[in-house]
Structures are given as C-alpha cells and as structure tokens.
Amino acid sequence: MxxxxxxxxxxxxxxxxxxxxxxxxxxxxxxxxxxxxxxxxxxxxxxxxxxxxxxxxxxxxxxxxxxxxxxxQSLPAWQCVCCGEQSEGQFTDCWNCGESKNEQD
Ligand SMILES: [Zn+2]
The missing domain is CATH 3.30.70 (Alpha-Beta Plaits)
Known part of the structure; x- marks a missing residue:
C-alpha cells in the first residue's frame, strides 16, 4: 500500500x-x-x-x-438524478452512487 x-x-x-x-x-x-x-x-x-x-x-x-x-477537460458539473450529488464534468458516473451520467436527462 x-x-x-x-x-x-x-x-x-x-x-x-x-x-x-x-x-x-x-x-x-x-x-x-x-x-x-x-x-x-x-x-x-x-x-x-x-x-x-x-x-x-x-x-x-x-x-x-x-x-x-x-x-x-472543462466539462460542466452535473447533478446526479439518483442521489443528488454534484459530480465534476469529467466524471462519466456519479462518484457517490455510480449512476451513469449518460442515463441522466
Ligand atoms: Zn448519484
């Protein structure tokens, strides 16, 4: 480690x-x-x-x-519809719950 x-x-x-x-x-x-x-x-x-x-x-x-x-990368931050946490734009999945950004709308 x-x-x-x-x-x-x-x-x-x-x-x-x-x-x-x-x-x-x-x-x-x-x-x-x-x-x-x-x-x-x-x-x-x-x-x-x-x-x-x-x-x-x-x-x-x-x-x-x-x-x-x-x-x-300078993608805009986005909010997870699943848990409501904000993720930075470079994340493709929610850092907190793993929900995919692409599935959000
Ligand atoms: Zn989430």
Missing part, C-alpha cells in the same frame, strides 16, 4: 480513484469521511488520500497522476 495522492477536495481524489481503476490499478481512498463536517476546514493530515493496493503499480500510478487529465 502506497499513498500516491492527496487533496482537500474529495471529488478530486474520487476522480483519480476511478481513473486509476480504469487503468487496472487497484486503489482505495482513506480519510474519506474525515474533515467533512460542515464549516470545518480540515487539516492537511485529514485530507482524503488515495492509496494504491499493489506497490508495483506505483510508477504507473504516478505517470497517470502526472498526466493531469483534469486540466485537459
């Missing part, structure tokens, strides 16, 4: 989790539920963290993280 990424914005961490898993890199998010209390600014050690399961994936994970697909 190696921590490869951390950000204050959970959506950003969730994006990378989905992205790396699409590349067959197993990973998981830690601190998912910390620092989420309304009105609190979480300390950096409470930020959501992305960890890869297999240490051998480290180099590849960093390669993808360095590619910054977030910056290449």
């Amino acid at each position: 190696i921590k490869v990424f951390s950000a204050q914005d959970f959506i950003e961490v969730a994006f990378w989790r989905n992205y790396l898993e699409q590349q067959d890199i197993s990973c998981q998010i830690r601190n998912e539920f910390l620092g989420s209390a309304v009105g609190e600014v979480p300390a950096i050690e409470c930020w959501p963290e992305l960890w890869i399961i297999n240490d051998n994936d480290e180099a590849e994970a960093y390669k993808y993280l360095a590619s910054e697909p977030l910056a290449e």
Whole structure:
C-alpha cells in the first residue's frame, strides 16, 4: 500500500480513484469521511488520500497522476438524478452512487 495522492477536495481524489481503476490499478481512498463536517476546514493530515493496493503499480500510478487529465477537460458539473450529488464534468458516473451520467436527462 502506497499513498500516491492527496487533496482537500474529495471529488478530486474520487476522480483519480476511478481513473486509476480504469487503468487496472487497484486503489482505495482513506480519510474519506474525515474533515467533512460542515464549516470545518480540515487539516492537511485529514485530507482524503488515495492509496494504491499493489506497490508495483506505483510508477504507473504516478505517470497517470502526472498526466493531469483534469486540466485537459472543462466539462460542466452535473447533478446526479439518483442521489443528488454534484459530480465534476469529467466524471462519466456519479462518484457517490455510480449512476451513469449518460442515463441522466
Ligand atoms: Zn448519484
């Protein structure tokens, strides 16, 4: 288990989790539920963290993280009709419940 990424914005961490898993890199998010209390600014050690399961994936994970697909896309955010959560435009599925963006209308 190696921590490869951390950000204050959970959506950003969730994006990378989905992205790396699409590349067959197993990973998981830690601190998912910390620092989420309304009105609190979480300390950096409470930020959501992305960890890869297999240490051998480290180099590849960093390669993808360095590619910054977030910056290449500027799709509008959208709201999930299933659970009501907002997802960034680059998500094809709801980060929260997995509902597909394409099925929304
Ligand atoms: Zn949803």
